[in-house]
Amino acid sequence: MFNRQIAQRIAFILISLTAxxxxxxxxxxxxxxxxxxxxxxxxxxxxxxxxxxxxxxxxLPAIVGTLLLTLGTxxxxxxxxxxxxxxxxxxxxxxxxxxxxRIAIINLAGIPSVVYGLFGLGLFVIFLRFGTxxxxxxxxxxIMTLPVIISTAEEALRAVPQEFRLVSxxxxxxxxxxxxxxxxxxxxxxxxxxxxxxxxxxxxxxAPILFTVAAFFLPRLPSSILDQTxxxxxxxxxxxxxxxxxxxxxxxxxALVLLVFVLSMNVLATLIRRHYRKQRVx
Amino acid sequence: MxxxxxxxxxxxxxxxxEFLIERLIGLTGLSAVALxxxxxxxxxxxxxxxxxxxxxxxxxxxxxYPIEDYFGLLPLIAGSALVTIGAAAIALPLGLTTAxxxxxxxxxxxxxxxKPLVEVLAGIPSVVIGFMGMLVLAPMVRVALDIPTGLTAFTGMILLAWxxxxxxxxxxxxxxxxxxxxxxxxGxxxxxxxxxxxxxxxxxAGxxxxxxxxxxxxxxxxxxxxxxxxxxGNAARMPYAxxxxxxxxxxxxxxxxxxxxxxxxxxxxYHVLFAVGLTLxxxxxLVNIAAAAMVFRQAKRSERMLS
Numbered sequence: 001m002f003n004r005q006i007a008q009r010i011a012f013i014l015i016s017l018t019a020x021x022x023x024x025x026x027x028x029x030x031x032x033x034x035x036x037x038x039x040x041x042x043x044x045x046x047x048x049x050x051x052x053x054x055x056x057x058x059x060l061p062a063i064v065g066t067l068l069l070t071l072g073t074x075x076x077x078x079x080x081x082x083x084x085x086x087x088x089x090x091x092x093x094x095x096x097x098x099x100x101x102r103i104a105i106i107n108l109a110g111i112p113s114v115v116y117g118l119f120g121l122g123l124f125v126i127f128l129r130f131g132t133x134x135x136x137x138x139x140x141x142x143i144m145t146l147p148v149i150i151s152t153a154e155e156a157l158r159a160v161p162q163e164f165r166l167v168s169x170x171x172x173x174x175x176x177x178x179x180x181x182x183x184x185x186x187x188x189x190x191x192x193x194x195x196x197x198x199x200x201x202x203x204x205x206x207a208p209i210l211f212t213v214a215a216f217f218l219p220r221l222p223s224s225i226l227d228q229t230x231x232x233x234x235x236x237x238x239x240x241x242x243x244x245x246x247x248x249x250x251x252x253x254x255a256l257v258l259l260v261f262v263l264s265m266n267v268l269a270t271l272i273r274r275h276y277r278k279q280r281v282x
Numbered sequence: 283m284x285x286x287x288x289x290x291x292x293x294x295x296x297x298x299x300e301f302l303i304e305r306l307i308g309l310t311g312l313s314a315v316a317l318x319x320x321x322x323x324x325x326x327x328x329x330x331x332x333x334x335x336x337x338x339x340x341x342x343x344x345x346x347y348p349i350e351d352y353f354g355l356l357p358l359i360a361g362s363a364l365v366t367i368g369a370a371a372i373a374l375p376l377g378l379t380t381a382x383x384x385x386x387x388x389x390x391x392x393x394x395x396x397k398p399l400v401e402v403l404a405g406i407p408s409v410v411i412g413f414m415g416m417l418v419l420a421p422m423v424r425v426a427l428d429i430p431t432g433l434t435a436f437t438g439m440i441l442l443a444w445x446x447x448x449x450x451x452x453x454x455x456x457x458x459x460x461x462x463x464x465x466x467x468x469g470x471x472x473x474x475x476x477x478x479x480x481x482x483x484x485x486x487a488g489x490x491x492x493x494x495x496x497x498x499x500x501x502x503x504x505x506x507x508x509x510x511x512x513x514x515g516n517a518a519r520m521p522y523a524x525x526x527x528x529x530x531x532x533x534x535x536x537x538x539x540x541x542x543x544x545x546x547x548x549x550x551x552y553h554v555l556f557a558v559g560l561t562l563x564x565x566x567x568l569v570n571i572a573a574a575a576m577v578f579r580q581a582k583r584s585e586r587m588l589s
Contacts, residue, residue, distance in 0.1 A: 004475050004478065005475065007475070008475040008476060008477035008478070012477065014379075015379045015382055015383050015387060016387065018375070018376055018380070018383075019379055019380045019383035021376065022376055022380045022400075022447055022451075023396065023399065023400075025444065026399060026400075026402060026403050026406075029406070029410075029411075030402075032414070032418070033410070033414070079310070080310045080313050081310075083306065083309075083311070083313075084310045084311050084313055086307050086310075087307045087308060087310060087311030091304070091307065091308065092311065100315055101311060101312070101314055101315055102574075103571065103574065104315040104317070104318040105314045106570050106571075106574045107318050107566075107567050107570050108314055108318060109570075110501045110505070110566045110567070110569065110570035111321065111505070111563060111566055111567075112505025112506070112507065112562050112563075112566060113507055114505070114535045114538050114539050114559070114562075115321070115325070115505070115538075115562055115566075116321075117539070117542070118324075118328075118538065118542070118556060118559040119320075119321045119324050119325065121542070122324040122325070122328045123324050126547065127324070143317055146313070146314065146317070147314070174300060176300045176303055176304060177300075197405075201405070203407075204405070204406075204407025204410075205407070206407070206408065206409045206507075206508045207408075207507040207508055207535070207539055210542070210543060211542050211543055233407050233409045233508075234409075236409050236410065236413060237409050237412075237413075237508060237512070240413050240416065240417075240512070241512060248417075251417075255414075258407060258410060259406065259407075259410055262406070262407055263402060263405060265405075266401065266402055266405045270398050270401075
């Protein structure tokens, strides 16, 4: 009896130690970036153009670029993704086509982000002649985000109890009316959570925008969707690897802005999920 | 979930707009299939010419030096393989223990806090992790191992393993969840300790899922681009000996990301980079299909176990 208790204690201690090896660096990274980067943050840093080979000035074009790309990604991925989720959850039968769609989604989710970049370059930039532009970048990021949105939205739709659909139909609702008025509103918090998580990933990606939209240094705001733009993740890559003599303070400041941008979306998604899970009546 | 009863799916007279909306939804449903085919098509269209423009003997060589038309892919493939296998070897045991820690050991309130925290890790952009790797981990590796540069395959492996962890942890957690509660209760009722129950009952019952976690972790690691580009040093050289773990390597993804911006469109170099992308696409396709097949088999198996 004694030995078994000791064995359990040793095993749990070892497991806890290795788990801490995984968990503590998360705090370490976040804390380190905040500590090193907070000094660079000022109103000017967030709202002015980069100057003097990006060694001075601010991040405005990169922040605006990332906002526009996130918005563009949403405009592409949300309608298609939610539509596909409705199809899979409410219309699709158990047949070969549905299986093909599911395999396709799994594969879309697994394609390396840089390969999305290649695809965007081949299709949008070159074949469709959009050039390196916000349009091409948003389309590329939108396609990359689709599988996340489809999977989470489908899960949210499937979580709506079957009785809701039965009641609506028994009251004379057509299938689309049932989805539109009953199922979608019930699933909305889950769908929104999925959308935010998908956009969070898109906002932080660098590889897909390398050849489709990102500008190395472009100290003005884009005036149309066919313009190039700077973007936060690419900007961080540029100033930490491509520009010699970059002040470290600006590097950490940029990393902090990107991190806050991305993780605030993560927190928002978690809060929405918590809030509605409590309110849910089923 | 059960299909809708017949009444619900019955055709009835609907307005034209409704008809239109339902067709549109059907179309979006097909989008995923269409996109996978399109991606495959464009990678072939731009990548396959490489095999006609560059002799096979050149592609199958160990020298990657595109400026002088040396397109040896072996060092890139070896670099990707080295970093990916290393990352998987680190991520699997750590993911396993972390998942056990979160799912079985810590109290409930800590679980509510740790699960979102691991999701936060998944949300940190890879360029930020690469940035920290360059500035913090690489110098640590350099000093600890007393080597000339910290930008090595080893540094990349550690970071990739860490980034693959959320995937591995969530898959293993799902597996631990599918092991029926009654199995654990039976173990505990027989007087086993919690650890004995985990080790002798829960883990064996979920072992097939652990392979799935490994494959998805590999799929995640092999496609990672920015982090490896920033921390592995990007020297396209063949690793031969175990000591090459601590040398600089260059992966397939990093090569595409670093060079595609500078090549002339339609040149041999351009086509070769697309061919590298095509190779990555095929590899991840196979890995994900295999993982999905395993998940499917496992679902069937646990249905049998529960029935």
